[in-house]
Amino acid sequence: MTSDVPTKERATENSADVSPSRTAWVLALVPLALLAALLLGIVWSDPAQSLRPESYPLVERLAFQRVMLDETGIVASILNDGPDVVTIAQVLVDDAYWMFSADPGTELKHLGRTTLRIPYPWVEGEAHIVKVLTSTGTPFEYEIAVAVSTPKPSGRFLAVFTLIGLYVGVIPVAIGLLWFPFLARLSSRSMDFLLALTVGLLLFLLVDGVQEGLESGSALPDAMQGTALFVLGAFGAFLLLEGVGGWLRRQKGAGTGDGSGDSGAWVLAVLIAVGIGLHNFGEGLAIGSAFSLGEAALGSLLIVGFTLHNTTEGLAIVAPLARARQRVGIGHLVRLGLIGGVPTIAGAWLGGFVYSPVWAVLFLALGVGAIAQVAFQIVRQLAGDRPVVRQLAQGSVLAGLLAGFGVMYATGMLVG
Amino acid sequence: MPWGITRRSWLRVAGLGSLAGGLVSGSKLAGQQGVSHPASHDGHLAGPVGRVSTADYDPTAFLRSWNFSHLPPAERAQFYTETPRPDGTLLREYELHSVDREIEIAPGMFFPAWTFNGQVPGPTIRATEGDRVRIRFKNLGSHPHTIHFHGWHPPAMDGSLPGQEVHPGESFVYEFDADPFGLHLYHCHAIPLKRHVHKGLYGAFIVDPRPTSGSRPPADELVMVMNAFDTNFDAENEVYAVNTVANAYANDPIRVTVGQLVRIYLVNITEFDPVNSLHLHSMFFDVYRTGTSLTPSEKTDTLMLCQGERAIVEAVFRYPGDFMFHAHQSEFAELGWMGFFKAEEK
Numbered sequence: 001m002t003s004d005v006p007t008k009e010r011a012t013e014n015s016a017d018v019s020p021s022r023t024a025w026v027l028a029l030v031p032l033a034l035l036a037a038l039l040l041g042i043v044w045s046d047p048a049q050s051l052r053p054e055s056y057p058l059v060e061r062l063a064f065q066r067v068m069l070d071e072t073g074i075v076a077s078i079l080n081d082g083p084d085v086v087t088i089a090q091v092l093v094d095d096a097y098w099m100f101s102a103d104p105g106t107e108l109k110h111l112g113r114t115t116l117r118i119p120y121p122w123v124e125g126e127a128h129i130v131k132v133l134t135s136t137g138t139p140f141e142y143e144i145a146v147a148v149s150t151p152k153p154s155g156r157f158l159a160v161f162t163l164i165g166l167y168v169g170v171i172p173v174a175i176g177l178l179w180f181p182f183l184a185r186l187s188s189r190s191m192d193f194l195l196a197l198t199v200g201l202l203l204f205l206l207v208d209g210v211q212e213g214l215e216s217g218s219a220l221p222d223a224m225q226g227t228a229l230f231v232l233g234a235f236g237a238f239l240l241l242e243g244v245g246g247w248l249r250r251q252k253g254a255g256t257g258d259g260s261g262d263s264g265a266w267v268l269a270v271l272i273a274v275g276i277g278l279h280n281f282g283e284g285l286a287i288g289s290a291f292s293l294g295e296a297a298l299g300s301l302l303i304v305g306f307t308l309h310n311t312t313e314g315l316a317i318v319a320p321l322a323r324a325r326q327r328v329g330i331g332h333l334v335r336l337g338l339i340g341g342v343p344t345i346a347g348a349w350l351g352g353f354v355y356s357p358v359w360a361v362l363f364l365a366l367g368v369g370a371i372a373q374v375a376f377q378i379v380r381q382l383a384g385d386r387p388v389v390r391q392l393a394q395g396s397v398l399a400g401l402l403a404g405f406g407v408m409y410a411t412g413m414l415v416g
Numbered sequence: 417m418p419w420g421i422t423r424r425s426w427l428r429v430a431g432l433g434s435l436a437g438g439l440v441s442g443s444k445l446a447g448q449q450g451v452s453h454p455a456s457h458d459g460h461l462a463g464p465v466g467r468v469s470t471a472d473y474d475p476t477a478f479l480r481s482w483n484f485s486h487l488p489p490a491e492r493a494q495f496y497t498e499t500p501r502p503d504g505t506l507l508r509e510y511e512l513h514s515v516d517r518e519i520e521i522a523p524g525m526f527f528p529a530w531t532f533n534g535q536v537p538g539p540t541i542r543a544t545e546g547d548r549v550r551i552r553f554k555n556l557g558s559h560p561h562t563i564h565f566h567g568w569h570p571p572a573m574d575g576s577l578p579g580q581e582v583h584p585g586e587s588f589v590y591e592f593d594a595d596p597f598g599l600h601l602y603h604c605h606a607i608p609l610k611r612h613v614h615k616g617l618y619g620a621f622i623v624d625p626r627p628t629s630g631s632r633p634p635a636d637e638l639v640m641v642m643n644a645f646d647t648n649f650d651a652e653n654e655v656y657a658v659n660t661v662a663n664a665y666a667n668d669p670i671r672v673t674v675g676q677l678v679r680i681y682l683v684n685i686t687e688f689d690p691v692n693s694l695h696l697h698s699m700f701f702d703v704y705r706t707g708t709s710l711t712p713s714e715k716t717d718t719l720m721l722c723q724g725e726r727a728i729v730e731a732v733f734r735y736p737g738d739f740m741f742h743a744h745q746s747e748f749a750e751l752g753w754m755g756f757f758k759a760e761e762k
Contacts, residue, residue: 087524089522089523089524089525090464090465090522090523090524090525091465092654092751095747095750095751096462096750096751097462097463097464097465097522097662097663097750097751097752098461098462098463099461099462099463099465100465106524119461120461133522133525133647133654134525135524135525135526136525136526136527136528136647137521137525137526137527137645137647137648137654137655138647138648139647139648139654
């Protein structure tokens with residue numbers, strides 16, 4: 001491209017109105033119209049058909065979306081993940097042909113869904129394999145690792161999931177917040193250490209979330225493009241929080257008349273709480289779904305580890321407030337704790353009752369995006385006016401980063 | 417794992433399980449409650465859903481048909497003729513064609529089979545000891561095939577040796593004497609062997625004893641070929657059956673008469689599994705292994721046959737009613753190899 005082209009464009013822009021003229025719109029539509037014509041042409045002539053003779057087998061792909069167990073048997077929702085129409089012919093449970101009904105039907109178009117009801121006498125606590133056979137006899141398999149009744153929304157179950165959420169999210173975060181008075185008395189060097197520690201903690205959660213998100217993403221049906229969905233969610237959450245943070249800062253700034261450090265610290269604390277809240281929401285989802293899949297076993301050492309692990313999240317929320325030497329009322333702390341912890345409860349409900357792998361990936365992605373944004377914010381705050389690299393090279397900061405990651409790693413070991 | 421729940425996150429959950437358990441003192445999580453009342457164990461719930469069309473191939477008609485006896489005379493003459501020979505034996509001439517064809521092996525499930533004359537198992541060939549058997553084989557399929565008969569014959573008629581493949585569009589005439597009397601089989605012996613066999617190229621070959629050898633008493637005679645289909649070609653079968661169609665005789669019981677001798681020509685051609693078996697409920701039967709003797713080799717209610725092995729089974733139904741029969745490998749039974757006899761008073 002020659003250098004004079006942009007100049008010409010600018011010249012035309014300047015001479016014309018700011019908004020695109022009618023001619024410009026038409027010009028924008030021409031490629032679209034051509035594209036539509038091309039698509040019609042492809043559908044009409046079907047060039048791929050010449051590569052795919054009559055006898056060529058169908059591309060059959062089915063994915064199990066959700067499998068539930070109740071007193072009537074097994075209920076499985078199935079998605080056609082492939083390009084061609086797939087017809088479900090038979091259902092095998094543990095290698096035995098079994099009766100089933102399909103709602104709305106057995107013929108699934110691309111991305112079509114159906115729900116199979118299989119009156120199979122499953123055995124509590126044991127494993128079962130459900131196999132769907134298509135009209136060509138191609139089997140698609142789902143393993144019920146441990147058969148338990150799928151929880152249905154009921155008062156008691158809601159209460160149990162709420163309690164789980166409280167213990168996983170709200171209480172550990174709240175305990176972490178109680179460090180605030182102590183943190184507020186520390187020297188500024190210790191403060192740098194503390195913020196770096198927070199970044200270390202968050203980086204750990206980031207690694208954890210990315211791993212789980214990508215893993216879950218790759219397990220999704222191909223059409224859902226799990227990895228892309230995960231990146232999209234994470235990127236979206238990051239940018240959204242950047243925007244929200246900017247907006248909050250402007251609001252605070254307008255209120256106090258200046259954009260003081262105090263309000264900056266408050267905004268940062270809120271953002272961290274939101275980030276951790278989103279992360280905990282994803283965690284709640286995983287927990288709820290694991291319960292509904294019957295994968296919960298017993299072990300009390302693990303509870304201890306888990307509580308330790310999540311207490312550090314509270315610490316991360318209040319660290320920027322302490323560093324800014326800001327006076328914080330108990331009401332504010334409670335609010336921060338609720339933002340960070342309560343989503344776990346909602347996540348557990350959702351995961352337990354309306355388990356969906358697609359939503360799981362999306363929420364893991366949101367958590368990751370939020371955590372990344374918060375870590376980024378804290379590093380910015382740590383650095384102040386100095387170059388980030390110079391600030392990070394300080395001994396206290398390096399030690400903090402390492403300690404943060406190390407604490408998470410060590411407590412993570414306790415929970416597996 | 418459907419949700420990609422990592423070891424870490426689910427161990428976490430594991431910890432929570434005990435936590436929640438403690439919190440809801442005494443009351444257990446609904447999901448972890450003792451054995452509830454799962455779906456009914458009603459036997460009608462098992463088995464494939466729906467019915468297979470019998471327009472092209474009727475398993476019930478197959479049972480009692482040999483030498484194309486199920487066809488109207490004019491049509492039958494195109495595939496089978498018999499000509500008396502001076503020594504009193506017959507020249508039996510058959511037209512067998514290999515044809516690629518999609519067959520319905522369980523309701524709604526279609527298998528891209530290679531067939532003899534469009535059906536699996538192929539037409540039952542039945543001759544008397546000493547008869548001349550002449551098979552005009554035409555390969556109308558897409559791959560080279562052969563017909564390999566069990567029985568006495570010169571190697572040139574074996575259909576298994578290198579160079580004996582009959583290529584698509586070509587023909588070959590197999591000719592030999594029916595010998596010895598007994599229950600035999602025929603199948604394609606082109607390579608890869610497993611594929612050519614399990615795709616459906618096989619059938620039963622019955623040789624009745626000549627009068628000088630003795631005779632079997634009159635009976636209601638049934639041909640049963642135990643076979644199976646690997647629908648996704650992973651060397652494991654998805655459908656097991658007698659005479660191809662899963663649960664065919666569970667849906668349409670085989671009607672027999674109380675007190676009348678029933679003779680079953682039982683052939684095992686199941687690929688990928690070392691053995692198959694027949695278990696007949698509520699009775700015992702006589703077994704003539706390979707059918708080469710007129711004296712029963714054993715009396716049992718469960719008979720095991722290796723692939724290619726066969727036996728003549730003679731049973732008399734003592735009581736009226738339904739008699740279940742199936743492979744006594746429960747797995748095969750639940751994958752389609754199960755049926756009923758319905759015994760009725762005369």
